[in-house]
Amino acid sequence: MCRSRSSSRTPLCLIAFLLSAVLLSVPGCGTSSLRLPLNRPSLEPFREYEQQPSTGGPVEARFLGATSVLFQDGETAILSDGFVTRPGLLRVLLGRISPDRERIQNTLTRLGLDSIVAVFAGHSHYDHALDAPVFAQLTGAVLLGSPSTANIGRGVGLADSALRVVGDGEVLRFGKFELTFLESVHSPGDRYPCTVDEPLVPPARSSAWRTGTTYSVLIRYEGRTILVHGSANYKPGALRGRRVDVIYLGIGTLGRQSDAFVDAYWDEVVRATGAKRVILVHWDDFFRSLDQPLRPMPYAMDSFADSMQHILRRATADGVEVLLPVPWQPTDPFTGLP
Numbered sequence: 283m284c285r286s287r288s289s290s291r292t293p294l295c296l297i298a299f300l301l302s303a304v305l306l307s308v309p310g311c312g313t314s315s316l317r318l319p320l321n322r323p324s325l326e327p328f329r330e331y332e333q334q335p336s337t338g339g340p341v342e343a344r345f346l347g348a349t350s351v352l353f354q355d356g357e358t359a360i361l362s363d364g365f366v367t368r369p370g371l372l373r374v375l376l377g378r379i380s381p382d383r384e385r386i387q388n389t390l391t392r393l394g395l396d397s398i399v400a401v402f403a404g405h406s407h408y409d410h411a412l413d414a415p416v417f418a419q420l421t422g423a424v425l426l427g428s429p430s431t432a433n434i435g436r437g438v439g440l441a442d443s444a445l446r447v448v449g450d451g452e453v454l455r456f457g458k459f460e461l462t463f464l465e466s467v468h469s470p471g472d473r474y475p476c477t478v479d480e481p482l483v484p485p486a487r488s489s490a491w492r493t494g495t496t497y498s499v500l501i502r503y504e505g506r507t508i509l510v511h512g513s514a515n516y517k518p519g520a521l522r523g524r525r526v527d528v529i530y531l532g533i534g535t536l537g538r539q540s541d542a543f544v545d546a547y548w549d550e551v552v553r554a555t556g557a558k559r560v561i562l563v564h565w566d567d568f569f570r571s572l573d574q575p576l577r578p579m580p581y582a583m584d585s586f587a588d589s590m591q592h593i594l595r596r597a598t599a600d601g602v603e604v605l606l607p608v609p610w611q612p613t614d615p616f617t618g619l620p
Contacts, residue, residue: 284476319582333605339614345607349512358457364417371569380484398423404512406430406494430478430494437482462500467515516550526555534564537585
């Protein structure tokens with residue numbers, strides 16, 4: 283029987299956070315140089331990698347934190363995950379969570395959107411699939427993903443006609459966008475494995491949003507290609523032969539992995555596809571509202587600085603550009619590429 287490992291880890295996590303909170307209240311114990319659990323790396327040494335706003339290309343992308351990215355061309359809009367509710371840490375650990383419909387509607391208003399044709403979930407954890415069904419519901423989009431994602435959609439009232447379960451290698455077309463779904467692997471240390479086997483009606487414990495199938499999604503647009511690879515892991519050989527221009531590369535928990543693992547991840551995802559631009563996602567603290575400046579995850583969960591140093595070393599050796607996306611701003615993902 284598949285069981286979630288979250289119940290055994292939560293008390294330890296809480297103890298770590300409470301202990302660090304006490305230490306941080308002591309004068310001299312809250313400096314950024316200390317790797318206390320609630321401390322986090324500074325973004326300042328990496329500001330030069332922030333992606334600059336750019337428009338004029340056929341595709342516009344807007345980053346919405348975590349692994350959420352909106353792609354549009356003036357006629358068609360598709361959304362990866364769309365996680366904007368971002369409930370706080372204590373609610374996630376101890377309470378019940380649900381999509382914030384008002385925040386989702388405000389997001390659509392800010393983006394100037396009333397229609398999205400497709401919303402796809404990279405897997406079915408709450409930080410990917412909590413809001414995706416509501417985005418679909420409010421915009422008339424079809425929700426794409428695993429059977430687990432479909433059950434999350436049913437739980438908020440989506441009709442089966444608005445749900446599409448996708449298989450490995452399946453290709454779907456929306457306007458000029460062509461999406462290919464490739465099965466992948468969740469990052470190491472999956473807290474909520476298994477599947478969602480019946481409609482998930484919120485509010486519910488965060489552990490109810492179980493992984494299901496993990497996807498890497500290849501987006502082709504008029505000969506250009508984007509890979510949305512949200513989970514920092516790889517299925518050996520799965521991407522070989524897939525030529526990609528730009529990767530939205532998940533680095534969540536990568537700072538806690540060995541150098542050998544990071545090297546293998548880079549080789550299997552970036553080098554295997556020949557990408558020359560990597561846009562890093564899933565590094566920000568998604569317990570904080572998008573109304574606040576993005577900050578990396580605390581050391582208790584990851585080490586953003588270690589991830590960056592390793593990624594930059596590999597990117598420099600391979601001639602790959604590394605960018606950190608800035609929320610909300612419009613960007614041309616292909617700008618400057620040959």
